[in-house]
Amino acid sequence: MSEQEERALVELKAKIHSDRGFNCQFYKDKCLRRRLAVRMRARGEESFTGYTRLLDTDPAEYDLLLDALTINVTKFFRNTEMWDVLAADVAPALFDRPEREMKVWSAGCASGEEAYSVSILLREWAERNGRTDELRRFHITGTDIDRRSLDSARRAEYTDLSLTETSPERIERWFSPGPPYRLDERARANVGFHWKDLISGEPEHDQSLILCRNVIIYLDRVIQEELFQCFYDALVPGGYLVLGKVETLLGPTRGKFRPVNSRERVFLKPE
Structure with a gap:
């Protein structure tokens, strides 16, 4: 690539950040170039x-570009083995914690499937164990840099593709007939969404559970x-x-977290 085009790429990245607030400076270079090329x-x-x-000259192209740059492939209960670990090991521990408020953060939530999956899982666990009165302690927040995805998350209406890893029993219980499949209000009650840039945004605090899956791999x-x-x-x-x-x-935090299930990438911050 010519020196002129290298400068043009630097200017393009700065423009995207300035115009749309999407900081792509820290994307892996190969990944960024590939998605721009699309x-x-x-x-x-x-x-x-x-x-x-x-x-x-074509502002609508920005939306298509951000769709290409942000990783919005997500499903309800994607990678079912991980959700089994959450149900068996994490949910019981969260319900037994003494805090009055339990914060859950789905970082890079796309259109909300992950955040809502957490809500469904916690409600199912509470019902099985007679602890539904404690659900009011939980507050689930999904954040993303793609505003269109956040709008979709708030609508909570989904296609067949979002439900390919969800059991028929769960679909029947938690969704209206579709498509589009609208999520039951009970699973939406304690879930909210807002815009956030993971790299340059304000830090979060007092979180009991953070899920950030298939986002960090694209960053330097x-x-x-x-x-x-x-985190x-x-x-x-x-x-x-x-x-x-x-x-x-990676880095210093690797020695700070304790693995709960290394295969499913579930880690604990020791007390």
Whole structure:
């Protein structure tokens, strides 16, 4: 790539951050270029300079670009083995904690399937164990940088694709007939969503459970290590962190967390 095009890429990244608040400076370079190339090919642009001009004249392209840059592939109860670990090991521990308020954070929540899956799992566990009166303690927050995905999460209406890893029994119990399948109000009651940039946003605090799956893998190692430290600081002692199946802890925090289930990437912040 020419020096001119390298400068054009730097300017394009700065423009995306300035115009839409999406900080792609810390994406792995290969990943970022690949995703930009998808949109450039779709619009017949061969240079970053030309694509930058296109964004100025076609604002709708920004939405398509952000869809390409943000990782929005998600499903209810994706990777069922991990959810089995949460039901068997994490949910009982959370219900037994003394805090009056239990915060759960789905970081990079896309259209909300993960956050709502947590809500369903906690409600099912509480019903099996006669502790439904304690559900009011739980507050689940989903955050994402893609505002269109957040709007979808708030609507809580889903296609067949979102439910391919959900049992028929759960679909019948928690969703209206579809498509679109609308999530039952009970599972939505304690779940909220807001915009957040994981890299440059304000830190969270007092979290009992953080799920950040299949997001960090796309970021540079230095940023990964910084985010792991942010997650560690955001958790209460005895809180849990869940990563994606192919993600692993890096840097100083690797020695701070204790594995609960290494295979399913579930970790504990010791008390």
